[in-house]
Amino acid sequence: MIGKLRGRVDAIGESEAVIDVNGVGYLVGMSGQALARLQQGEEVEIHIETYVREDALKLWGFLSERERAWFARLQLIQGVGAKAALAILDALGVDELESAAALGDASAFGQAKGVGPKLAGRLALELKDKPPPMGRAFAPGFNVAASAGIASANPAENSGSANPARQDAVSALLNLGYAETDARRAAAAASRANPEAETGELIRLALKELST
Structure with missing residues (x-):
């Protein structure tokens, strides 16, 4: 299983990017917000959620461990698959997603493409009063909540950070x-x-x- 990739952005598409790691190009599905922050040729670190199916292997990529952890958490809710979870992250961002979960705000979840009132209500109900996901700790002192995946001199660019x-x-x-x-x-x-x-x-x- 693949948990993280560090390499160069080889190509950027509408819903995925190719990350070159030592000459091997990994096709990684990503949100529109994440793709907009990538630049072809730059070195990046991508947090990966690997899905293995009988006939396919799919890599979903995130610029912070916090985003990846929420992506996995959202799919524990009935009716939320990978695409819906990605749409929610794309529409809200992690900070607003965490706020919506803490407040049980169905209207916020309803902003995501493909999330109707019934599913938005279920998300609000099931996520309220639950602590945010812990994520993975990659190194001693790793702060999941503050992890940003890609360091930037401009804090506004690190939208995955807390x-x-x-x-x-x-x-x-x-x-x-x-x-x-x-x-x-x-x-x-x-x-x-x-x-x-x-x-x-x-x-x-x-x-x-x-x-x-």
């Missing part, structure tokens, strides 16, 4: 004794109310949310 202020707010709430699911839900609500808020403001908004 919102640092929101993660700090969650940690602060946990230290105050709140349950993880409550802390994540409150932090998500605070972040949605004020996406530009720094950690202190997020904590204040989250505490207000928890008090209601």
Whole structure:
């Protein structure tokens, strides 16, 4: 099984890319957002979810381990296959997906192509009050929530990475004794109310949310 590829972007298509690893070209299915961040000829590290079927082997690729972990988690929901999971990630991005899961926001899931009201409601119901997926730890000190797959000098380019202020707010709430699911839900609500808020403001908004 293949868990990760490190190589050069050889070609980029509408729904997949070819990653050249020591002369071997791996065809990797990826979301539109991920493909838009690739440049032909650049060196990349791609987190892989390998699907083996009786008549095929399919590689799905992600620019962060956090994205791959959510891709796998989404498919545990009845009615969500690989394409639907990819569409959800493409429509929401990981931060908004985590917020939608924490808040049980069916309308957010409904933004994804091919996700109707019934499936959106099921996603909201089954993901709410559950911690985010842990993912794989590739090295000592590896932080799954903060993993970005491809380093960039511009934080805006690392859309797979976690919102640092929101993660700090969650940690602060946990230290105050709140349950993880409550802390994540409150932090998500605070972040949605004020996406530009720094950690202190997020904590204040989250505490207000928890008090209601």
